[in-house]
Amino acid sequence: MNNIKTLGNELTKNNQTCTVKTVNVIGDTPVLPLFLKNYAALIEKGYAPQVMNGTNQSKAVYVEINNQIVGHIVFDVMKDSFNTAYIILSCVDEKYQNQGIYKIMFKHFESIVKKLGSTKILSFIHADNQNRLAIWKSVGMIPQFYRMEKRI
Numbered sequence: 001m002n003n004i005k006t007l008g009n010e011l012t013k014n015n016q017t018c019t020v021k022t023v024n025v026i027g028d029t030p031v032l033p034l035f036l037k038n039y040a041a042l043i044e045k046g047y048a049p050q051v052m053n054g055t056n057q058s059k060a061v062y063v064e065i066n067n068q069i070v071g072h073i074v075f076d077v078m079k080d081s082f083n084t085a086y087i088i089l090s091c092v093d094e095k096y097q098n099q100g101i102y103k104i105m106f107k108h109f110e111s112i113v114k115k116l117g118s119t120k121i122l123s124f125i126h127a128d129n130q131n132r133l134a135i136w137k138s139v140g141m142i143p144q145f146y147r148m149e150k151r152i
């Protein structure tokens with residue numbers, strides 16, 4: 001049982017109604033194939049490492065417009081002292097970007113993970129994706145570490 005729950009309707013910046021939903025296990029839901037497609041696209045762009053984070057058991061907050069998923073935040077809750085909510089992949093369909101959908105999802109995501117006991121949210125962004133730093137800052141995420149690497 002995946003426990004898909006509808007969290008409510010919201011308006012995008014274009015005054016389009018979207019439905020926000022959450023699922024506590026993405027396996028056997030329509031979120032899974034979209035997550036995998038978006039993950040593959042990010043790897044192909046070079047913005048994600050070529051390893052797989054997230055599993056069938058990962059959770060998600062997602063948004064539907066006209067019964068189609070147009071964005072998702074897939075996440076895990078880590079077993080550390082902050083119950084850190086680790087965002088594996090946030091994505092909004094290109095056609096629907098810049099309409100405030102990420103911000104809508106993030107608001108619901110934050111409220112859900114607080115209820116799950118999280119006191120910290122974590123995500124990784126490729127250094128070349130930094131031009132989008134404004135997006136993360138808009139939801140209160142602040143860079144904390146730079147991951148240093150050297151090819152040898």
Ligand SMILES: CC(C)(COP(=O)(O)OP(=O)(O)OC[C@H]1O[C@@H](n2cnc3c(N)ncnc32)[C@H](O)[C@@H]1OP(=O)(O)O)[C@@H](O)C(=O)NCCC(=O)NCCS
Binds near residue numbers: 092093096104
């Ligand atoms: C990152 C992403 C999820 C943002 O989704 P979105 O729905 O377009 O974002 P929103 O419209 O909610 O915008 C959020 C804030 O960022 C700002 N923003 C959006 N795009 C921006 C850009 N290209 N440059 C600067 N600021 C931007 C918006 O103005 C908004 O702030 P505001 O409400 O204060 O104006 C989306 O661009 C995406 O799916 N990208 C491809 C996948 C990706 O790179 N994921 C990240 C890896 S985890």
